Amino acid sequence: MPRTSERGGPRTRARILEVANRLFFERGYEAVTVAEIAREAGVSSVTVFNHFPRKEDLFMDRATDATDLLRSTVRDRALGVDVLTSLRDTSLHLVNTRHPLSGVSDRSVPFFRTVAESPALVARARAIAYELQETLAEELERDPVFKGDGRLLAAFFVAGYSAMLVETARRCIAGEPTNTIVQDHGVRLERLFTALRDGLGPAS
Incomplete structure (x- = not known):
């Protein structure tokens, strides 16, 4: 999958959240890894953690x-x-x-x-x-x-x-x-x- 720009700011963050929440709802939180979220969102795991310091924050983002x-x-x-x-x-x-x-x-x-x-x-x-x-x-x-x-x-x-x-x-x-x-x-x-x-x- 082509990587999106990792400097997308709010758009990158929104994309990561969209992917993370879909996977969590489909498979359960424990069954999904940050690496999988990053791969499907088209970014690196480092970028995910730049936006969300903890994996839990990908779901408890409010x-x-x-x-x-x-x-x-x-x-x-x-x-x-x-x-x-x-x-x-x-x-x-x-x-x-x-x-x-x-x-x-x-x-x-x-x-x-x-x-x-x-x-x-x-x-x-x-x-x-x-x-x-x-x-x-x-x-x-x-x-x-x-x-x-x-x-x-x-x-x-x-x-x-x-x-x-x-x-x-x-x-x-x-x-x-x-x-x-x-x-x-x-x-x-x-x-x-x-x-x-x-x-x-x-x-x-």
């Missing part, structure tokens, strides 16, 4: 998006909007638009199934959750308005949200109706934020 979204949710909230309200509004927007980060997009079922079948991906998902918790805690600690315990709020929010995603994943894999899953996901989100606000008190 971690950076999640990090950026958390930061903007805290930093860019409107004047007078407290942190919990901003986190709630962002979370509900993800669900209502079926965003890939919501866990209820069209590709959620094969995604969740592939993760569940791979110990490496499960471990990476847990590591990403911790990284997001640290990111949120750091943002809250440097926020000029927030006066609460940033590390405690970050730990509770990420743990609660992660638990919700695990339950949603279980139901998706079990084949429950999508509309029911989405509706219940939204209800559980509201319960999560009610619990956070009632348990932690006002969070500016």
